[in-house]
Amino acid sequence: MRFSVAIVGRANVGKSTLFNRLIGKRMALVDDQPGVTRDRRMGDAKLGDLEFTAIDTAGIEEAAADTLTARMRAQTETAIAAADAVLFLVDARAGIVPSDRAIAQLVRRSGKPAILIANKSEGRQAEAGFYEAYALGLGDPVPLSAEHGEGLADLYAALRAALPQETAETEVAAEETEHVVDETRPIRVAVVGRPNAGKSTLVNRLLGEERLLTGPEAGITRDAIAVELEWKGRRFLMYDTAGLRRRSRVEDKVEKLSVADALEAVRFAEVVIVLMDADAAFEEQDLRIVDLIEREGRALVIGINKWDLKEREGGSIGRMRAEAERKLQQVKGVPVVAVSGLTGDGVDRLMRAAVDIHAVWNKRVATTPLNRFLEHAIQAHPPPAVSGRRLKLNYMTQPKTRPPSFVLFCTRADAVPDAYLRYLVNGMRETFDLPGVPIRITLREKANPFAGRAKKR
Numbered sequence: 429m430r431f432s433v434a435i436v437g438r439a440n441v442g443k444s445t446l447f448n449r450l451i452g453k454r455m456a457l458v459d460d461q462p463g464v465t466r467d468r469r470m471g472d473a474k475l476g477d478l479e480f481t482a483i484d485t486a487g488i489e490e491a492a493a494d495t496l497t498a499r500m501r502a503q504t505e506t507a508i509a510a511a512d513a514v515l516f517l518v519d520a521r522a523g524i525v526p527s528d529r530a531i532a533q534l535v536r537r538s539g540k541p542a543i544l545i546a547n548k549s550e551g552r553q554a555e556a557g558f559y560e561a562y563a564l565g566l567g568d569p570v571p572l573s574a575e576h577g578e579g580l581a582d583l584y585a586a587l588r589a590a591l592p593q594e595t596a597e598t599e600v601a602a603e604e605t606e607h608v609v610d611e612t613r614p615i616r617v618a619v620v621g622r623p624n625a626g627k628s629t630l631v632n633r634l635l636g637e638e639r640l641l642t643g644p645e646a647g648i649t650r651d652a653i654a655v656e657l658e659w660k661g662r663r664f665l666m667y668d669t670a671g672l673r674r675r676s677r678v679e680d681k682v683e684k685l686s687v688a689d690a691l692e693a694v695r696f697a698e699v700v701i702v703l704m705d706a707d708a709a710f711e712e713q714d715l716r717i718v719d720l721i722e723r724e725g726r727a728l729v730i731g732i733n734k735w736d737l738k739e740r741e742g743g744s745i746g747r748m749r750a751e752a753e754r755k756l757q758q759v760k761g762v763p764v765v766a767v768s769g770l771t772g773d774g775v776d777r778l779m780r781a782a783v784d785i786h787a788v789w790n791k792r793v794a795t796t797p798l799n800r801f802l803e804h805a806i807q808a809h810p811p812p813a814v815s816g817r818r819l820k821l822n823y824m825t826q827p828k829t830r831p832p833s834f835v836l837f838c839t840r841a842d843a844v845p846d847a848y849l850r851y852l853v854n855g856m857r858e859t860f861d862l863p864g865v866p867i868r869i870t871l872r873e874k875a876n877p878f879a880g881r882a883k884k885r
Contacts, residue, residue, distance in 0.1 A: 432481040433473070434507040435588070437517035438527045439487025442547040446574035447484035451474060476584045476616070476696050477654075477665065483507045488531050511543040513587070518561055520546040520571070532564040533609060543586045544569045550576055551736070559835075561871065562811065568828050581696050588613070614656065614663035615786050618697035620672060620721075622713050625703040626733040630769030631655065631668045634779070654693075659779045667693040672717055694720070698789065698830070699727045700863035701781045706709065706738040706766070710751050723867045724759045725831045727779045727789035728754075729763050729864075740874040760854065761863025770851065789865045790829050793856075798824050798834070801859050805852060814843040833868040841871035 434569055435443045451471035473482035485504040488833045508514055516535050518528050535542045546558040549571035562567040572579035612865060619627045628782035634657055654667050669690035704714050721728050724747050732748055749764045756762055763781040771808055802824050811819040820839040827835055834856075853867045 431512040431880050432470075432483060432510065433515055434485060434504075434511035434540075434568055435515045435517065436485050436488060436508060436531065437547075438525070441487070441517045442574045443487070443517055445513070445573070446545075447471065447473075447482055447549065448578060449574050449580075450482045475580065475587060478584065478587055480587075481508075483511055488534070489588070504832045508535070508538050508540065511540060513543065514538065515543050515545055515583075516566065517545045517547045518557070518569070519566070520549045520557035520561070521551075523557040524560040529564065532566060533556075536669065541589075542566055543583070545583070546570065547572050547574055549573055550578060555870065559870075562827075563842065575802060578691075578695075580779050582830070586698065594798060604660045611662065614665040615639050615699060615782065616665045616667070616697045617699045617782055618667040618669060618690075618693040618699060618726075619701045619703060620669050620694060620717060621703035621733075622672060622705070622717075623670075625705055626769045627703050628668050630731070630767070630775070631666055631705060631731065633769045633772050633775055634659065637741050641647075650841055660776075662783060664771050664779075664782075666828045667697060669693050672713070673853060687844040691720075694724055694726060697726055698788050699729060701729045701731050701778065701782065703731045706732050706734045709748060710755055713806070715755060718756055718759065725866050725868070727831070728759050728780065728787040729765065729785055731778050732764065733769055736771050736773060759864050759866065763864055777828045785864055788862055789831055790822065791832055791862065792829050793826050793832070793834075793860050795823075795825050797860075798826065802836075802852075805855050809851060814840065819844060831866040831868060833870070835870050835872055837872050839873065840851065841873050842870055 435447055436445055447469070450473035452474065470483040471482050471484070473480050485507045488504050512537050516531065518524060532534060544561055544564060544566040546554070546561045546569040548554055549558055550573040554571075558571055570582045572583060574777045610832045619631060621627055623861055635655060654665055657664050657666060672690060686864060702714065702721065704710065718728065718730075732745070732751055739743070743763070748766070752762060752764045753760060763785060765774055765781050767778045769775075802821060806821060811821060813819070817840075821844075822837045822839075824834050824836045827833060836852075849869055849871075852869065856867060857863060
């Protein structure tokens with residue numbers, strides 16, 4: 429079913445930039461000058477496998493009746509009334525202003541499903557504004573950079589929850605309680621790695637047919653190809669991607685486009701399988717790829733491919749897992765699976781690992797056990813004193829999943845050492861069974877939770 433989405437917010441928060449991003453072309457004028465958009469504009473938008481009508485609107489401002497600004501506001505209110513859902517943009521760098529609160533009331537009164545977007549969220553300058561957005565009372569804000577295309581995967585997930593279908597209310601209720609994974613939705617999985625790692629061969633094995641072109645030559649795959657498949661009753665949308673070489677070696681224009689397509693597939697994925705050659709695993713480029721996936725916040729599985737060709741001794745895969753633990757500290761506990769895309773050996777274990785890590789990626793920890801953990805962690809290893817003053821860690825909460833993300837309220841956020849945050853992350857991995865996924869901790873100063881300084885790891 430096709431649905432429509434109205435993009436609203438005050439002037440110059442990036443509505444037209446997001447509109448252009450969703451429809452895939454420069455249809456709406458964009459400029460730093462506020463008030464460029466006046467009429468509402470519609471376009472055919474696509475985000476992942478979602479196709480819908482996007483409605484760009486003028487910035488909502490208070491104005492006297494019978495003025496141009498008032499007529500622009502009326503156009504926007506008409507767009508909200510006609511839409512199935514609302515994307516409400518705020519500027520994370522500027523923070524929340526009174527007109528944002530007025531628009532939030534307008535959106536709530538409409539009764540339409542609303543997605544709060546903290547736009548311009550790139551960089552640390554935007555962190556305080558992002559957390560201020562919680563005060564609008566419209567749920568968890570989606571961090572986004574419409575200009576750079578960052579955060580679109582989270583917007584995709586939020587839109588799926590707001591679809592005008594009978595299942596939407598059930599899905600949202602599940603996410604708001606224990607964030608139960610909806611097993612009727614396909615898990616989006618990207619298969620990435622260096623050239624000639626066997627990515628297309630693996631996907632063909634999963635499909636049971638020669639759907640993708642393969643061969644001994646590196647670089648056959650150019651586009652990120654999405655194929656649907658079902659494995660043991662679970663649906664998947666698998667993205668086969670072009671091989672990722674070191675940036676300095678990428679000179680051909682087509683290869684540059686192929687790499688960009690592969691990176692976009694990673695951003696849309698929920699789980700990323702990094703395929704490594706059994707005879708050359710954990711090389712520098714493999715580690716760079718894993719680091720990219722961790723920064724994007726995706727769930728991760730390591731597949732050691734061409735296992736059928738490797739002359740191996742007893743305990744070989746155990747040594748591979750130990751190497752992963754040593755070299756991939758940022759995703760400690762990541763599943764490492766020996767597999768052969770050619771023969772099919774280990775494919776079931778690989779897919780089971782993808783399902784399991786997807787569940788971990790969606791996991792939510794209740795506030796009470798989280799703060800019990802924090803209390804025990806502080807007792808076992810108190811935070812250090814800085815300039816003769818002891819740091820005080822007050823309490824923790826988990827505002828979002830995908831990946832598990834936590835806020836720690838404390839004194840002097842800028843003085844908490846990175847080493848202490850790693851200590852807390854490792855403790856949470858073990859206590860709450862969160863292996864192999866990125867874990868985010870944002871520090872907030874308790875004295876002023878909506879306007880204080882922030883520090884994110």
